[in-house]
Amino acid sequence: MAGKRHLDKRGRPVVAVTGLGVITSLGQGVAANWQALVAGRSGLREIVRFPTEGLRSRVAGCVDFMGVEPYSAFELARRMASGVVDEALGQAGIGAVGAFPGPLFIATPPSELEWPQLTSLLAAAPENDTENVYLRMAEAVRHDRQIDRFAKLADHVRFASLAGHVADEFDTTGQPISVCTACASGVSAIQLGLEAIRRGEAEAALSVGVDATVHPEGLMRFSLLSALSTHNDPPEKASRPFAKDRNGFVVAEGAGAVVLESMDAAEARGARILGIVRGCGERADHYHRTRSKPDGSAIIGAIRNTLMDACTDAAEIDYINAHGTGTPENDKMEYQSLKAVFGEAIDTIPISSNKSMIGHTLIAAGAVEAVFSLMTIISGTLPPTINYDHPDPAIPLDVVANQSRPAKVATVLSNSFGFGGQNVCAVFAAEPA
Numbered sequence: 001m002a003g004k005r006h007l008d009k010r011g012r013p014v015v016a017v018t019g020l021g022v023i024t025s026l027g028q029g030v031a032a033n034w035q036a037l038v039a040g041r042s043g044l045r046e047i048v049r050f051p052t053e054g055l056r057s058r059v060a061g062c063v064d065f066m067g068v069e070p071y072s073a074f075e076l077a078r079r080m081a082s083g084v085v086d087e088a089l090g091q092a093g094i095g096a097v098g099a100f101p102g103p104l105f106i107a108t109p110p111s112e113l114e115w116p117q118l119t120s121l122l123a124a125a126p127e128n129d130t131e132n133v134y135l136r137m138a139e140a141v142r143h144d145r146q147i148d149r150f151a152k153l154a155d156h157v158r159f160a161s162l163a164g165h166v167a168d169e170f171d172t173t174g175q176p177i178s179v180c181t182a183c184a185s186g187v188s189a190i191q192l193g194l195e196a197i198r199r200g201e202a203e204a205a206l207s208v209g210v211d212a213t214v215h216p217e218g219l220m221r222f223s224l225l226s227a228l229s230t231h232n233d234p235p236e237k238a239s240r241p242f243a244k245d246r247n248g249f250v251v252a253e254g255a256g257a258v259v260l261e262s263m264d265a266a267e268a269r270g271a272r273i274l275g276i277v278r279g280c281g282e283r284a285d286h287y288h289r290t291r292s293k294p295d296g297s298a299i300i301g302a303i304r305n306t307l308m309d310a311c312t313d314a315a316e317i318d319y320i321n322a323h324g325t326g327t328p329e330n331d332k333m334e335y336q337s338l339k340a341v342f343g344e345a346i347d348t349i350p351i352s353s354n355k356s357m358i359g360h361t362l363i364a365a366g367a368v369e370a371v372f373s374l375m376t377i378i379s380g381t382l383p384p385t386i387n388y389d390h391p392d393p394a395i396p397l398d399v400v401a402n403q404s405r406p407a408k409v410a411t412v413l414s415n416s417f418g419f420g421g422q423n424v425c426a427v428f429a430a431e432p433a
Contacts, residue, residue: 006263009311014432018271019092019259021084022371024358025061038404042236057228059235060214061252061359076212080255092259102204104172105192107185182418186366191280193260203265209367210255241324241353244392249325252359256367275374278427279310285421299337302423310427321414324353335395366416373412
């Protein structure tokens with residue numbers, strides 16, 4: 001746009017962050033989460049929401065303080081999304097109440113019904129007509145008609161409808177965009193906001209990630225993939241990223257939100273600049289439904305594309321917020337990919353995995369960890385990777401082990417890698433490139 005004063009090295013508008021919001025198993029709000037995170041406190045607990053007898057994994061990062069009774073993944077996701085957006089907008093002080101002057105990009109889980117809702121749906125169907133249940137529900141949604149019990153369930157069919165709820169509540173601009181790129185989705189939402197502002201389509205954008213997948217279906221799905229930690233006792237020790245005795249991730253719930261603005265617009269209204277989104281990059285490999293290509297080419301490509309988009313040299317990265325799930329293959333792959341990009345320097349760049357304390361928030365992870373990356377810059381404190389009691393000699397990283405570490409951090413690389421080889425990373429900084 002003409003007259004821009006803040007442009008990056010490639011002549012694009014600089015995009016600032018002016019608001020943050022987060023909810024995890026550690027609590028609600030940025031302050032509560034950050035205090036717990038830097039103290040090395042775990043939010044992982046034994047699951048009490050449903051029976052776990054016979055399950056190999058019985059630990060999760062549950063958000064049980066939002067008052068969702070009876071439990072519904074959709075309703076919990078809706079309340080978490082609303083909560084983090086409200087916090088982020090309150091900090092940013094942008095627009096009028098209930099009138100956000102920009103588009104919404106929200107990362108949500110894949111469409112699915114939980115067993116109780118599915119049972120109710122089938123019970124409501126006419127005898128011998130269950131095959132038409134979803135067609136009738138779709139008809140109800142399309143015409144906004146209240147059709148018997150289907151109308152009560154229609155909103156739960158697609159998690160994409162979360163975008164509509166949030167857009168209506170906060171009156172965002174234009175059609176809301178719902179995105180799902182597996183566990184990279186939270187950063188994808190930020191990337192979409194970044195690009196919208198760079199293209200001059202908006203002066204501000206709202207990027208959100210949310211997930212509420214701690215239910216029997218979700219737990220069993222990941223357990224069948226042998227992806228979950230079986231370190232159940234004590235629960236706080238279940239997630240062990242980069243440790244030699246790691247054996248899987250811990251599924252968790254949460255949400256994160258960031259308010260993005262062009263630097264010019266933010267300064268013009270006197271907003272506090274919390275940080276800069278220098279750039280995002282992605283690369284997919286289409287190798288396998290769950291595993292990345294063994295040579296790490298897609299992850300390496302995503303990191304390199306991110307640094308290039310951010311106009312940032314690898315030597316400028318002060319800290320890495322790792323994907324760090326705690327699965328044997330993923331952690332080793334992340335190390336090898338970082339080594340390919342950073343060379344010998346990777347041995348001295350501090351790295352943490354927030355998942356050691358909050359678990360893996362899946363679709364929300366990239367947005368949640370973006371908030372923590374920016375807080376690392378703001379506070380000058382590196383959060384720890386807890387449960388790092390037995391370093392893996394095959395992964396010789398500078399892990400911030402068990403206790404937080406003071407450090408001056410100007411530039412952070414945040415990694416998010418998803419099933420299906422969907423990889424998206426971001427660079428956050430204190431200053432523009």
